[in-house]
Amino acid sequence: MLEATDLAVEFPGRSGRRARAVDGVNLSVGAGEIVALVGESGCGKTTLARTLLGLERPAAGQVRYDGTPLSYSGRALRAFRRQVQLVLQDPMGSLNPRHTVYEAVAEGPRIHGLPDEEKVVATALAQAGLRPPERFFHRFPHELSGGQRQRVVIAGALALSPKVLIADEPVASLDASVRGEILALMLRLRDELGLSALVVTHDLGLAWNIADRVAVMYLGRIVESGPTEDVLTAPRHPYTQALLSVLPESPERIILTGEPPDPTRIPAGCRFHPRCQLVAAGNGIDACTTTPLAILPAISTPQVACHVTAGKIPALDNS
Template structure:
């Protein structure tokens, strides 16, 4: 349904240097498939999501939706955004406190001139689990719980009958008791409506519960991807292993030193080598520090970009 091919996104950095926020990404989301994009803050996940939505223009590469390359003309983007909708992580920040639930959900249908607004809004609220919708239409965001506010945001996306949802940390701001409900809702929407979804998250536990495939991103590039069970039960990349080690049932905690490097100064060789926990115990790290790794292609099979994992 939605595919990024050799995608690069750069921004102007300090001293005239270019920050490579997305530095060569191939990623596809199939019909009815949920893909989790996982990584630390600052690894490029949100920039990639914004580019997939057409909110950022790639420096190189292209976005393809349903077999057609994305055009950046106003009319084409408007049509595209009816098919691909965004769900933000902070519903209190994304909902206008002066607008009722009806006004919030009706905003998209009004922009796209959809007929029968009342029916569209009520149907979207019902599909998002706010039933009966009449109870919520005239409420304001501050009168709702966190889970209800997130359902309103999801209803606003569903009002346009999209084919793909891009959810950026959709449960990060919610209590643990509500997280499962929102994840179950996304799964139910996939099953009932055939929706595809890209779920952007730093939480591999969330990916385990919801995703068909996982793509692990580090410093602008996908370093490991494949079916969720294969990646999370047998991670090959040391970065994926470190992310998994923080889960409660992990036998050993792996502590990464430092922060992800500055995207204006990406390390030579493997971009993860300055923080890699395997480097101190590896006799020869010449390849890790000097030999570039290939960009991972689009495939549903497990794959990893790591000299030590593939040696």
């Protein structure tokens, strides 16, 4: 349904250098599939999501929807955004406090000129779990709980009958007791409406509970991907292993040194090697610090970009 091919996004950086926020990414979301994009803050997840939505133009590569390259003309983007909708992290920040629930959900249908506005709004609210929908029409965001506000945001996306949702940290601002309800809602929408979703998150527990596939991102690249069970039960990349080690059930905590490098100065060789626990322990190889790794393709089988744990992955000079 939605695919990124060799996608690169750059921004002006210090001293005239370009910051490579997304630096060669292949990623696909299939029909009725939920893919989790995971990684720590600053790794490029949100920039990639914005680019998939057409909010950022790539410096290289392309975005495809249903096999067709994304066009950045006003009319084409308007049609595209009926099919691919965004669900933001903070419902209080994304809802206008002066607008009622009805006005918030009706905004998209009005922009796109959809008929039967009241029916569209009521249906979307009901699909998002706010029933009976008429009970919520005249309420304001401050009159709702956090979970209800997030359901209103989801209803606003559903009002346009999209095929794909891009959810950026959809439960990060919610209480633990409400998170499960929103995750269950997203799974139900997938099953009942056939929706696809890309869920951007730093929470591997969320990815485990909701995703069919996981893609792990570090410093602008996908470093490991595959079916959720394969990646999260038998991680092969040292970075994925470190992310999983903070979960309560992990037998050993892996502490990474330092912060992610400046994206205007990508390290030579494997971009993770300055923080890699294998290199720090003397278990790396020369290629870790000298030879760039290939960009991973957008396939569903398990794959990893690591010289040590996947030595057969070919190197590619793309510095």
